Amino acid sequence: MAIKCFVSECAEDVTGQCPGLAEEPCGHFYCGSHSRGKLCDECAAVQEQQNLFQEYCTVAEDVYKVSPGLNILWGIMFGTFPLCIIGIVVESLWFFILIGVGSFALSIVIFLYIERQRKKRLLRACEKYENFEEFYGEYKKQANKAAMFSMIAKTMDFTSDMLSSDPVQASDVRRIRQRLERMD
Numbered sequence: 001m002a003i004k005c006f007v008s009e010c011a012e013d014v015t016g017q018c019p020g021l022a023e024e025p026c027g028h029f030y031c032g033s034h035s036r037g038k039l040c041d042e043c044a045a046v047q048e049q050q051n052l053f054q055e056y057c058t059v060a061e062d063v064y065k066v067s068p069g070l071n072i073l074w075g076i077m078f079g080t081f082p083l084c085i086i087g088i089v090v091e092s093l094w095f096f097i098l099i100g101v102g103s104f105a106l107s108i109v110i111f112l113y114i115e116r117q118r119k120k121r122l123l124r125a126c127e128k129y130e131n132f133e134e135f136y137g138e139y140k141k142q143a144n145k146a147a148m149f150s151m152i153a154k155t156m157d158f159t160s161d162m163l164s165s166d167p168v169q170a171s172d173v174r175r176i177r178q179r180l181e182r183m184d
Ligand SMILES: [Zn+2]
Pocket: 005, 006, 007, 010, 011, 012, 030, 031, 032, 033, 034
């Protein structure tokens, strides 16, 4: 049996075999026009989606955390407040009242600052990445992997609609989408 390109309607010469992705071996034989690097078109598209997903996660983490140092500082300031309340009750010293009020006020200032930075970063990310606000909402809810993949699937539905005038490309997108779903 002659070795053929994995795209059924393709008659071009085979130039290699796809090793697949780390968690999903492939084995497709491909031609020059149905491959990218060492991967077949299909695996390359899945890889691209995975990379994009990783990028979204990294950006979402950056928006959510803002600054680990500031978060720790906020925790210390906010934690000092109840300690001072105890100090006020037990010792009734002005010293504790001053520190208590000071740390509480400072913790509010830091909190507001973090929130403002978060909004700025979110806005910037929304300008750059499609559907990022929804993605970030899901991220915040600490959505599981399945929910994240359904976000990607939704984006791909949109893409296949866009390409629907080209039936071959649209069916490629649907096939890749089905593979993504199986990876849940
Ligand atoms: Zn081909």
